Amino acid sequence: MMMASMAAFAGLSACSSKFKTYNGPEVTEIFVFKENRKMYLMHHRETLKEYDFHLGFAPYGHKQQYGDGRTPEGTYYIDRRNPDSAYHLSIGISYPNDTDRAIAKECGVRAGGDIFIHGGPTNPADKKKKDWTAGCVAVKNREIEDIYAMVRNGTPVHIIPAKQPIAPLRRGAPPPLEQVKPEVLIAYGRMADPAVPPVSPLDEVLPVETMVTKGGPIAPVSVYGNHYPLH
Numbered sequence: 111m112m113m114a115s116m117a118a119f120a121g122l123s124a125c126s127s128k129f130k131t132y133n134g135p136e137v138t139e140i141f142v143f144k145e146n147r148k149m150y151l152m153h154h155r156e157t158l159k160e161y162d163f164h165l166g167f168a169p170y171g172h173k174q175q176y177g178d179g180r181t182p183e184g185t186y187y188i189d190r191r192n193p194d195s196a197y198h199l200s201i202g203i204s205y206p207n208d209t210d211r212a213i214a215k216e217c218g219v220r221a222g223g224d225i226f227i228h229g230g231p232t233n234p235a236d237k238k239k240k241d242w243t244a245g246c247v248a249v250k251n252r253e254i255e256d257i258y259a260m261v262r263n264g265t266p267v268h269i270i271p272a273k274q275p276i277a278p279l280r281r282g283a284p285p286p287l288e289q290v291k292p293e294v295l296i297a298y299g300r301m302a303d304p305a306v307p308p309v310s311p312l313d314e315v316l317p318v319e320t321m322v323t324k325g326g327p328i329a330p331v332s333v334y335g336n337h338y339p340l341h
Contacts, residue, residue, distance in 0.1 A: 176222035198229030
C-alpha cells in the first residue's frame with residue numbers, strides 16, 4: 111500500500127520499456143546547481159524530484175565555445191528530446207541562444223551546442239569519473255526515465271554557477287574566452303567589469319524570499335527573471 115501511495119504521489123507509471131507515463135503536477139521549471147551538483151524539478155515552489163548529477167570535464171564557468179567542456183549558465187529551456195540517445199534518453203537545453211551566438215561570432219569561435227540532460231555513461235572508463243561529459247548534465251539511466259516523462263518541451267532551466275576554482279585545462283580544450291576576449295564578455299554582461307565596483311549581493315537589495323525544497327531553502331527568489339546574475 112505504501113509503494114502504491116508513493117507511485118500515485120509521484121504520478122509515474124512504469125512499463126516494460128524505458129518510456130514511462132506521468133500524470134502528476136506539472137514541472138514548471140528546473141534548477142541545476144553546479145556548486146553541489148543538485149538538480150530540482152519544481153512545481154512552482156514545491157520540489158517534485160531531486161537528483162545528483164555529473165557535469166563536463168570543465169565544470170566551472172559558462173559555456174562559450176565548441177570543445178570547452180563547459181555547461182551553460184543562466185536561464186534556458188528544454189527545446190527537444192531524443193528517445194534514441196547514446197546515453198539512454200535525453201532532453202535538450204536551448205544553448206546557444208542569440209547572445210551566445212553573437213559572442214561566439216564576435217570572438218571568431220564556434221558556439222558549440224548539443225547540450226542535454228541525459229543518462230549515464232556508456233564507456234566503462236567514464237563510470238569511474240566524477241565529471242565525464244562534454245558539457246551535458248548526466249544522471250542515472252533510471253532517473254532520466256523519470257525526467258524524460260515528467261518534463262515537457264518549453265520548461266525553463268535555470269543553471270546556477272558555482273564558485274570557480276583555478277583548474278588546469280584539459281589537453282586540446284580551447285582557452286576560455288575570458289582569457290582572450292574579456293572585453294566582449296563584459297560588453298554582453300557575461301563577465302564582470304573589473305573597473306566597476308561590485309554591487310551589493312542580490313539578497314541585500316531584493317526581498318530575501320526563499321524557494322523551499324525537502325532539503326530546506328536552497329535559493330533566493332532573486333534567481334528568477336531578469337535578476338539572475340549571468341556572471
